[in-house]
Amino acid sequence: MTSGCHISTEQLSAYYDGEGTPETRRQIAVHLETCLVCAETLASYESISSRVSALFTAIEAPSWLENAVYLSLAEIQGAHEAWRLKWGTLLTAILMAVGLVAIATSPVGRIVWSIIRLLFHGVRGIFRSLRDLPFGAGTGAYPVAFVVICFACSILFVIAGFSISRRWHTV
């Protein structure tokens, strides 16, 4: 409280900030008209405000700070993308595994599985015949299979050549 008056410096501080009830503010305003000590205290608050404001307004943020913030944000985005990629891949793999199991156990899956097995055995047979050819010519069905495959391939080549030639002439 300032000497010789009933208004405390804390009340004056709040008054300066525009706080307090309208009634209190009115009383302080009336008091300030006659009390020089309180008027001086109020002026000192004003001086402090302008000093602090001037001080901080003069201090500019470093120019590189903005780039540092962008780098931090880019790091976050990069980490987020990596996280998404990692979990996305894992989730896809799990879904694929579940889908394969579901297909394999369904009636359609069993048919598909049988076809795959047939194809697999066929391919394996062809592979074996090719492998045995240099060493086991004339020893079984493999050389025959090789000849059949070569024949089938040559037919395919002929058909393809014929098709290309027709298109060429059409153009």
Add this chain to the structure above:
Amino acid sequence: MGWGSGLEEQDRMLIRLAKQGDAQAFTQLVHNYKQFVWQIALGVLGDWAEAEDVTQEAFVRAYRSLPTLRTEETFPSWLATVTTRLAIDVARRKKGHRLPQSAPDEWLEDPVDRYGTIENRLLLTTLLERLSEDERAILILRELEDKSYQEIANVLQIPIGTVRSRLHNARLALKHMISSMERENES
């Protein structure tokens, strides 16, 4: 003089876009609000290096939590709250840390640079050194950001009466300090 007094339409649009995940819009917000965040951080901490860290961290947190912001109008207050709380946390963790030790070397090399004159820097250093982190935060929010007592109380999560008394204490301390500095200069 603070940012909280009114939001420009351009900022409102940027905040809306940034909330939807537009990184470019947030980049523009960083450009527009870096001074605002920097001033609060420096005001509370009084330490350049820590203020830089807090500014970065405040924007990173803001970027992460922006989708939770309810209205664009509250963005400056919300950003001020994030920054102030972060700065106070850092200040409490490093209590006893003295300002002159952390002031950059360029202070003495460049008499008038981006930090203002030497007198300004020394006054700022002395001024902040003698106040507690809470008093500094209250002073900055009041004097620079023009926040009401209620808003400051909300930011710092303290009673409004505490805001009033701490701000008064900070002003008294500054008043005495400035008077004694002036007396020293005269003699």
